[in-house]
Amino acid sequence: MIPRHLIFGTAAMLVIALAAGMYAWHLRRQIAHQQIQTDVSHPASPAPQGPMEQVTLWVAEDDPGTLRARAATIPMPSGRQERAEELMRALLNVYTQESSPHPIVPTAEVRTVFLVDPGLAVIDLNRAFAEGHRSGILVEELTIASMVQTITANIPGTTRVKFLIDGKSQPTLAGHADLSITYDVSAIQQLASVLQNTP
Amino acid sequence: MHWSRYRLRLCVCICLVISAPISGSSGPKQLTIFSDAASFSLPVREQGGREYVDLMEILRRFGRTDTRSDHDRWRVTLNNLTVEFKNGKTRFKVGKSDADLSAPFYLENGMGYVTVDSLTTLLPLFLQTQVTLHQNSRRLFVGNPAVHFTAQTSGTALVLNFSSAVNPSISTEPGKLRMSFSREPLVAPGTERLSFDSKVIPSAVYSEENGTAAITVNGSAPLFARFSNDGRTINISPAPQGAAQAASTPTINQGNAPAAPPQAPAPASSPIPFVPVFAVIDPAHGGDDQGEQLSPQLAEKDVTLAIATRIRQELQARGMTAVLLRSSDITLAADQRASAANRSQATVYIAVHAVSLGSGVRVYTSLLPASGDSRGPFLDWQTAQSGYRTFSQAAAESVAAEVSRRQMKSRTLVAPLQPLNNLEMASVAVELAPRSTIADLNSPNYQQTLAESVAAGLAAAHDRLRKP
Numbered sequence: 001m002i003p004r005h006l007i008f009g010t011a012a013m014l015v016i017a018l019a020a021g022m023y024a025w026h027l028r029r030q031i032a033h034q035q036i037q038t039d040v041s042h043p044a045s046p047a048p049q050g051p052m053e054q055v056t057l058w059v060a061e062d063d064p065g066t067l068r069a070r071a072a073t074i075p076m077p078s079g080r081q082e083r084a085e086e087l088m089r090a091l092l093n094v095y096t097q098e099s100s101p102h103p104i105v106p107t108a109e110v111r112t113v114f115l116v117d118p119g120l121a122v123i124d125l126n127r128a129f130a131e132g133h134r135s136g137i138l139v140e141e142l143t144i145a146s147m148v149q150t151i152t153a154n155i156p157g158t159t160r161v162k163f164l165i166d167g168k169s170q171p172t173l174a175g176h177a178d179l180s181i182t183y184d185v186s187a188i189q190q191l192a193s194v195l196q197n198t199p
Numbered sequence: 200m201h202w203s204r205y206r207l208r209l210c211v212c213i214c215l216v217i218s219a220p221i222s223g224s225s226g227p228k229q230l231t232i233f234s235d236a237a238s239f240s241l242p243v244r245e246q247g248g249r250e251y252v253d254l255m256e257i258l259r260r261f262g263r264t265d266t267r268s269d270h271d272r273w274r275v276t277l278n279n280l281t282v283e284f285k286n287g288k289t290r291f292k293v294g295k296s297d298a299d300l301s302a303p304f305y306l307e308n309g310m311g312y313v314t315v316d317s318l319t320t321l322l323p324l325f326l327q328t329q330v331t332l333h334q335n336s337r338r339l340f341v342g343n344p345a346v347h348f349t350a351q352t353s354g355t356a357l358v359l360n361f362s363s364a365v366n367p368s369i370s371t372e373p374g375k376l377r378m379s380f381s382r383e384p385l386v387a388p389g390t391e392r393l394s395f396d397s398k399v400i401p402s403a404v405y406s407e408e409n410g411t412a413a414i415t416v417n418g419s420a421p422l423f424a425r426f427s428n429d430g431r432t433i434n435i436s437p438a439p440q441g442a443a444q445a446a447s448t449p450t451i452n453q454g455n456a457p458a459a460p461p462q463a464p465a466p467a468s469s470p471i472p473f474v475p476v477f478a479v480i481d482p483a484h485g486g487d488d489q490g491e492q493l494s495p496q497l498a499e500k501d502v503t504l505a506i507a508t509r510i511r512q513e514l515q516a517r518g519m520t521a522v523l524l525r526s527s528d529i530t531l532a533a534d535q536r537a538s539a540a541n542r543s544q545a546t547v548y549i550a551v552h553a554v555s556l557g558s559g560v561r562v563y564t565s566l567l568p569a570s571g572d573s574r575g576p577f578l579d580w581q582t583a584q585s586g587y588r589t590f591s592q593a594a595a596e597s598v599a600a601e602v603s604r605r606q607m608k609s610r611t612l613v614a615p616l617q618p619l620n621n622l623e624m625a626s627v628a629v630e631l632a633p634r635s636t637i638a639d640l641n642s643p644n645y646q647q648t649l650a651e652s653v654a655a656g657l658a659a660a661h662d663r664l665r666k667p
Contacts, residue, residue: 065557065610135491135499136554137630138561141614171533171617175490176552178615181568181581191566191613199559199610 050077050086057091058149058192060102060142067145067195069153070094084113084155088123091150102142105132111166113151119159120182121151130165133174140177145195148188159185230315231410232257233384234341236496240381240410240528243315243337249302250337251312254321261326261341263495266311273304273311277325284311293324315339336407338384345386348414350393350403356436357400357416361385364430364643366508367414368526376422376435377415381527382504385412399437426512476545478514478521478657482507483552483628486530493555494637500528502553506631506646510549513654519661537618541583546664547594547657550616550628553640559608560649562599563628564591565619583621590625593663598627598656605648607634625664629653 053076056069074090076083088110095104108129114122133140144163152158161183163173170179228243230252237260243250258264258277265276271286283292284304290297291304300321302314313321315332318339322330331340347362365385367378393403403416416422420437427434482503484490490499507523514521522543524536540548565584584591595611602609619626631649633639640646657664 062556134556136556137552137563137614137616137628138554138612139556141566141612141616144615175484175488176614176616178568178617178620180617181615181620183615184568187566187568187613194612199608 050075050082052076055087055090056150056153057087057094058146058153059091059094060146062102062139062142064198065138065142065195066198067142067149067192069149080155081113081115084115084121084151085110087150087154088113088147091147092129102139102146103134104129104143108132115155115158119157119185120162121155121158121160122162122164123147123151124164124167127166130170130173135174135176137176140173140175141191142195143173144177144183145188145192148183148185149192152185152189161185161188228337229410230337230339231381232260232339232341233344234261235344236261237501238344238382238384239501244312246305246312247302250315251305252315252318254311254313257318257322258325260496266309268306268309271306273306275311278327280325282321282324284313333407336412337410338407338412340384344384346380346383347386348388350388350395352395352397352400355397355399356434357395357397357403359414359433359435360428361431361433365433366426366430366512367433368523369424371422373421374419375415375417376424377413378424378433379526380412380414381410383412385414387412400435426515430512475520476522476543477519477547477661478511479524479540479543479545479548479624480507480510480514480521481524481536481540481548481550483550485525485528488530490552491554493553493640497637497641499553502631502640502646503551504528505641506553506649507549507551509646509650510551510653513650514657517654517658519654519658533617534621537621540618541621541623545624546661547590548619548622548624548626549653549657550619550626552628552630554630554632555637555640557632558634559610559632560599560602560652561610561612561630561632562595562602563612563614563616563619563630564588564595565622565626566613566615567620568615581620583623584619584626587623587625590664591619591627593660594625594657595627597660597663598629598653601652601656601659602649605652607648607652 052073054071054073055076057072059068059070060066061068072090074086076086092104092108092110094100095102096106096108105128107126109126111124111126113124116122133143147163148161151161162169163179163183165179173179228245228250229240230243230250231238231240239260241252241256243252245251255264255266255275258275262277267274272283273286274281274283276282281294284306285291286306287303289300289303291300298320300313300317302317305312315337316334319330319332322341326341328342333339345362346365349360351358365380365383367380367383370377370379387405387407391405393405395401395403399420400416400418400422403414406413406415416435418435418437422435422437425434425436426432482500484498484500484503486500488500490503492498493502504525508526511521511523522545524539525531565588567585567588568581599609599611614628616628619628629649631640631646634645
């Protein structure tokens with residue numbers, strides 16, 4: 001015959017062990033969850049510094065499929081490369097607004113812009129920009145043309161533009177616009193002049 | 200003596216090795232599913248000597264599907280019906296009751312696989328309709344979408360009448376003309392072998408294999424196929440001299456390797472002279488590349504293939520030879536498309552796209568990149584199109600004019616679209632947007648209007664598409 005106090009004692013210890021196990025499991029899940037959240041969080045872009053300047057943004061409008069020059073006033077740093085980055089951020093800011101005429105996913109970001117002499121601008125965008133971009137010949141080329149035009153309108157001497165996604169070249173933006181090539185600014189300017197006309 | 204025997208055996212072995220891929224090259228195993236809503240193919244994988252398919256890949260074509268995976272259990276919901284499977288088990292749960300599959304379900308990387316024959320048990324549960332499986336040929340019919348046909352001779356021609364429009368891939372070889380129906384739910388006539396009281400076309404055979412149905416017409420002379428009655432009738436007749444080779448449509452089909460369209464003149468001894476291809480039609484996307492998901496049930500790749508086949512038909516009806524770069528749901532890289540098109544030495548290349556944004560038709564020519572260094576006869580790949588832009592623009596303007604003439608909006612633009620820059624011929628891409636709703640893109644009438652515009656535009660510009 002097992003004494004009653006021994007049975008109660010063992011049962012209590014089992015309950016405690018079970019509760020401790022569940023608590024440990026809960027803590028582990030919580031840590032893993034926090035880790036995932038940390039991993040996916042984006043580094044905050046440094047606040048732009050510099051005097052306010054008026055710049056020209058070439059903004060795509062899906063309806064009716066045109067490109068329009070818009071004046072904007074944004075803080076512009078002194079360095080050419082930083083200026084190019086701020087221009088691209090200002091343009092993406094227009095596209096990620098709720099009332100955007102050419103919506104792009106809110107998580108889209110410009111990682112960096114390299115200006116390589118002579119005349120080459122390399123725009124590096126994050127993966128979310130490409131993965132969340134809508135698919136279609138016109139909608140993709142409007143994005144490309146607006147970015148190239150915005151760079152060339154404000155950074156004199158740019159003759160060619162190359163796009164990277166997460167630092168790497170990729171075949172297309174979202175299945176159509178070719179990202180494997182280096183864009184000739186003069187060809188994009190001709191395209192932009194056609195895209196300014198309402199069909 | 201021993202050496203001679205050895206050499207003989209060696210020769211036989213080499214012959215077998217060489218002939219094996221030719222005789223048995225029907226491509227990777229696939230299941231083709233036909234329904235009133237859509238027809239599609241998907242790969243079949245072998246597991247434990249049985250043929251399995253990805254269940255989710257099938258169900259998502261029939262509506263909004265939800266899946267949940269928890270260790271070895273996999274749950275899928277479609278049309279308010281939830282079915283739960285367990286990895287490695289035949290028993291599955293439908294609501295509160297149990298039922299059995301013919302072979303174990305298995306789970307891999309979060310995807311659930313069932314055997315092909317299990318679909319006859321599962322699909323009726325989800326779709327509330329009858330399902331018929333042609334087991335040996337892996338063709339599955341959901342509901343009753345069958346296309347029937349009759350065959351009868353008329354003079355020296357064989358007339359095939361179909362219960363709805365068809366657009367098969369056609370290939371020829373001496374004494375035979377083969378029509379492969381990969382997307383049409385064609386079913387056998389009363390007997391698989393049809394005999395005719397004709398010396399020119401004595402017989403035809405219906406067959407099914409690897410998701411595709413085929414009609415092979417046997418003839419004593421080279422045969423030529425002509426479409427009429429909006430694709431419901433195919434007339435097969437002895438080919439006029441020179442047309443036999445044009446009737447062969449060398450598509451990049453079931454296999455993944457590009458099949459080169461005719462590229463060299465026939466040998467001098469051949470009675471059939473080489474007939475150049477006029478148009479190469481490229482249904483954009485395909486296989487793993489869906490293109491734009493136009494609606495939950497409609498992918499761009501399916502719309503482009505439907506339009507492209509109509510364009511081919513319209514061009515053929517105008518007496519121009521045309522080939523498709525793909526006639527089934529296969530993945531092709533842009534470079535593969537460009538290589539196959541360039542090898543064809545065609546006069547014009549047309550890429551077909553569809554999109555949800557905007558309305559009407561947009562016709563594109565190439566936007567050339569900054570680089571380009573052609574040396575002697577070797578053209579720079581990225582700017583190979585540069586010598587053909589005038590011809591491309593002539594084609595684009597002519598097509599756009601025909602589109603406008605049919606009361607559809609049209610616009611001509613340049614675009615950085617692969618593989619336009621890599622082509623050595625007049626090259627355009629057409630992008631069809633809805634007239635008012637997305638459903639327009641799947642409308643036969645709307646697709647047909649575009650196909651007629653493209654064919655009429657190319658026919659009108661025929662003499663301006665290459666150097667005289």
